[in-house]
Amino acid sequence: MDCMVNNSSVPDLTGKRALVTGGSRGIGADVVRRLLDAGASVLTTSRTPVDDLPDGAHYLRADVATAEGTEQLARETLAHFGGLDILVNNAGAARAFPEGIGAIPDKDWQGALDSNYLPAVRLTSALLPSLIEAPDAAIVNISSGVTLGVSPPLAHYAAAKAALEAYSKALAAELAPKDVRVNVVIPGNVTTPGADLIRQTMADAYGFPVETIAQSIPLGRNGVPSDIAEAVLFLVSPRASWITGSQLVVDGGQQIAT
Numbered sequence: 071m072d073c074m075v076n077n078s079s080v081p082d083l084t085g086k087r088a089l090v091t092g093g094s095r096g097i098g099a100d101v102v103r104r105l106l107d108a109g110a111s112v113l114t115t116s117r118t119p120v121d122d123l124p125d126g127a128h129y130l131r132a133d134v135a136t137a138e139g140t141e142q143l144a145r146e147t148l149a150h151f152g153g154l155d156i157l158v159n160n161a162g163a164a165r166a167f168p169e170g171i172g173a174i175p176d177k178d179w180q181g182a183l184d185s186n187y188l189p190a191v192r193l194t195s196a197l198l199p200s201l202i203e204a205p206d207a208a209i210v211n212i213s214s215g216v217t218l219g220v221s222p223p224l225a226h227y228a229a230a231k232a233a234l235e236a237y238s239k240a241l242a243a244e245l246a247p248k249d250v251r252v253n254v255v256i257p258g259n260v261t262t263p264g265a266d267l268i269r270q271t272m273a274d275a276y277g278f279p280v281e282t283i284a285q286s287i288p289l290g291r292n293g294v295p296s297d298i299a300e301a302v303l304f305l306v307s308p309r310a311s312w313i314t315g316s317q318l319v320v321d322g323g324q325q326i327a328t
C-alpha cells in the first residue's frame with residue numbers, strides 16, 4: 071500500500087500524541103520543539119522542573135530511573151492524552167570514570183541501567199497497549215555512539231546503551247506485525263549541558279584540550295541538538311513508514327574516523 075507523504079519540509083504530525091522523556095534541555099528539548107512544530111501534541115518530563123519549555127508543551131515532573139516514576143508517568147500520560155502515538159525514550163545520564171573500569175562502583179553499574187536502559191523498557195511495557203491501538207505508532211530510543219567505539223571510563227553507560235539497542239531490535243521484530251515501528255538513534259558528540267560536562271571531565275583528567283574532540287570528527291564539529299532531533303522527527307513520521315529495527319548513527323562521521 072502506498073503511503074501518503076507530503077512534500078513540505080516538515081512532516082505533518084497533526085493529531086499525534088507524543089511523550090518525550092528528558093525534554094527540559096539538550097537533545098530532548100529540541101525533539102520537543104520539532105514535534106510541536108510538526109503539529110503533534112507533546113508531553114515531556116524531567117526530574118528538575120524548568121520554566122522555559124516551548125509553548126504548547128505539557129510538562130510532568132517524574133524520575134524515569136525508578137519503577138514508580140515510570141509507572142506514574144505512563145499513568146499520567148494516558149490520563150492526559152487518552153492514548154499515545156509516539157514515544158521518544160531520550161532521558162539518560164552518564165558519569166565518566168577516567169580511572170578506568172575497575173573504578174566504577176557497583177552502584178554506578180546499576181545506576182547506568184536504571185537511567186539509560188530500564189526507563190525505556192518500563193515505559194514501553196506500560197504504554198504498549200495504547201501504542202498498539204494507535205495507527206502507525208512509533209518508538210525512538212536514544213542510544214550513544216559510545217557503543218560503536220571503546221571507552222573504558224564510560225563502560226557502564228556503554229553497556230546500558232548496548233542493552234537498549236539489543237532490546238530495541240527485539241521489540242521492533244515483535245511489534246512490526248502490530249504496526250508499531252521501533253528505531254534507535256545513535257548520537258555522537260553533541261553539545262548539550264550534560265555531555266559537555268562529561269567531555270570536560272575526560273579532557274581535564276587526560277590533559278588534552280576539549281576542542282580536540284570536535285576537531286577529530288570528520289565533519290569538523292560537535293553536533294547540535296537539532297542534528298539529532300531532525301533524525302528523530304524523520305523516524306517517527308510517515309516518511310519513515312517502512313523503517314523499523316534500524317539504528318541511525320548521527321555523529322558527523324565519527325564512527326568512520328581513523
Ligand SMILES: NC(=O)c1ccc[n+]([C@@H]2O[C@H](COP(=O)([O-])OP(=O)(O)OC[C@H]3O[C@@H](n4cnc5c(N)ncnc54)[C@H](OP(=O)(O)O)[C@@H]3O)[C@@H](O)[C@H]2O)c1
Pocket residue numbers: 091092093094095096097098115116117118119132133134135136159160161162163185212213214215216256257258259260261262263264265
Ligand atoms: N549529547 C551527547 O553528546 C550525547 C551523545 C550520545 C548519546 N546521548 C544521549 O542523548 C540523550 C540526551 O542527552 P543530552 O546530551 O541531551 O543530556 P542532558 O543535557 O543531560 O539532558 C538530559 C535530559 O534528560 C533528563 N533526565 C535525565 N535523567 C532523568 C531521569 N532519571 N528522569 C527524568 N528525566 C531525566 C534531564 O533532566 P533532569 O536532569 O532534570 O532530570 C534532561 O532533561 C541521553 O539519552 C544521552 O545518553 C547524548
